[in-house]
Amino acid sequence: MDDPRYQQERIRQTLATDPRVGEPELGVDLVAGRVLVTGSVPNERVRAAIDLVVAEIAPGTAVDNRVTVPPADEPTGEETIG
Amino acid sequence: MIRLAAVGDVHCGTDMGAQIRSQFASVPDHADALLLAGDLTRLGLPEEAEVFADALRELSEMPVAAVLGNHDHQSDRQDEVRAILEDSGVRVLEGSSVVWHVGGAQVAIAGTKGFGGGFEGTHATAFGEREMKAYAEHTRDLADRLDRCLGEVVEAGLTVLLLHYAPIRDTLAGEPREIFPFLGSYLFAELADRHRVDLVLHGHAHRGTERGSTPGGIPVRNVAQAVIQQGYAVYTLDPAQRRAGVRTA
Numbered sequence A: 001m002d003d004p005r006y007q008q009e010r011i012r013q014t015l016a017t018d019p020r021v022g023e024p025e026l027g028v029d030l031v032a033g034r035v036l037v038t039g040s041v042p043n044e045r046v047r048a049a050i051d052l053v054v055a056e057i058a059p060g061t062a063v064d065n066r067v068t069v070p071p072a073d074e075p076t077g078e079e080t081i082g
Numbered sequence B: 001m002i003r004l005a006a007v008g009d010v011h012c013g014t015d016m017g018a019q020i021r022s023q024f025a026s027v028p029d030h031a032d033a034l035l036l037a038g039d040l041t042r043l044g045l046p047e048e049a050e051v052f053a054d055a056l057r058e059l060s061e062m063p064v065a066a067v068l069g070n071h072d073h074q075s076d077r078q079d080e081v082r083a084i085l086e087d088s089g090v091r092v093l094e095g096s097s098v099v100w101h102v103g104g105a106q107v108a109i110a111g112t113k114g115f116g117g118g119f120e121g122t123h124a125t126a127f128g129e130r131e132m133k134a135y136a137e138h139t140r141d142l143a144d145r146l147d148r149c150l151g152e153v154v155e156a157g158l159t160v161l162l163l164h165y166a167p168i169r170d171t172l173a174g175e176p177r178e179i180f181p182f183l184g185s186y187l188f189a190e191l192a193d194r195h196r197v198d199l200v201l202h203g204h205a206h207r208g209t210e211r212g213s214t215p216g217g218i219p220v221r222n223v224a225q226a227v228i229q230q231g232y233a234v235y236t237l238d239p240a241q242r243r244a245g246v247r248t249a
Helices: A005-016 A044-057 B017-024 B044-058 B078-087 B131-150 B177-183 B189-196
Strands: A028-029 A033-038 A063-065 A079-080 B004-006 B031-039 B062-065 B096-102 B105-112 B158-163 B199-202 B211-213 B219-222 B233-237
Touching: A005 A028, A005 A033, A005 A044, A033 A044, A044 A063, A063 B131, B004 B105, B004 B158, B017 B044, B031 B105, B031 B177, B044 B078, B062 B105, B062 B158, B096 B131, B105 B131, B131 B158, B131 B189, B158 B189, B189 B199, B199 B233
Parallel strands: A033 A063, A079 B233, B004 B031, B031 B062, B105 B158, B158 B199, B199 B219
Antiparallel strands: A028 A033, B004 B233, B096 B105, B211 B219
8 A cells, every 4th residue: 555645646637637636736635534625726626526536536535625715805005016 | 104905825626716706895995905825726727717807806996915935836737727817817927017006006017826845944946966956056047037127127116026935934933844955946036125125925745834034134024825815915105115225226
């Protein structure tokens, strides 16, 4: 069986290149037998795709998907430069 | 006073038209112009660029400038992405600039995607394998082109440098240090200092930090949406308070 660190990196590489996710900026860690994914994606559909892609690469492994969708709210202030 | 709205790393997919339209609808209430710091699309597909450009059409009266990011290059169709954005009125900058008269003053926006390589002390060198030389030389080529561009906009009132990749380490705080060489290059900070620009904006580093400055004291802001945690940030610049210093061509 592979060292889990190789599996961890394989998951990270696939989340970057699989077009359902396509996010090279995500963090992937293996914690207590679970795949912990962190970072941000543009919407909930991409966030849900993370679970699908990880399930294909690591069948039967629990996914702790802590990826967030950043808020796109109107700004409440501004910064003066200089 | 000039008010600039800025955001990067929106990563627009084909299903995000309404989301993008909503995100930018309030920009005219807050700013005189909109700057987009790359990664406008998820996968660099023309159909994604069409959705993004269509959502921006409602800002037709507002000056908009952008640089592309690495996501916009993912499908090797960046020229099509760029053409779609420009057809909608967005000025896409790559070693080039645009000068606007907004907010009662003149502002030049100079831009490039930028690239990696790392930072002073540990920057990649054009030595060894062909692939390693190509990596280092790509950054140098973009920097050389931007240097010439900044020399030509020297007479503009205010100058803002728009990048995708980071020019300094400060705004990468929160990212793993191992990936710093893939997140930016100090060559662009050196240019900001040499040409005494007034503000540098970049994206790309989602886990980074908003505020930093170049070794020469130029403010740098990481406007990746995941960093600013809002639809866009607004920066106000006062031409009367323009930083002292001699610009060199």
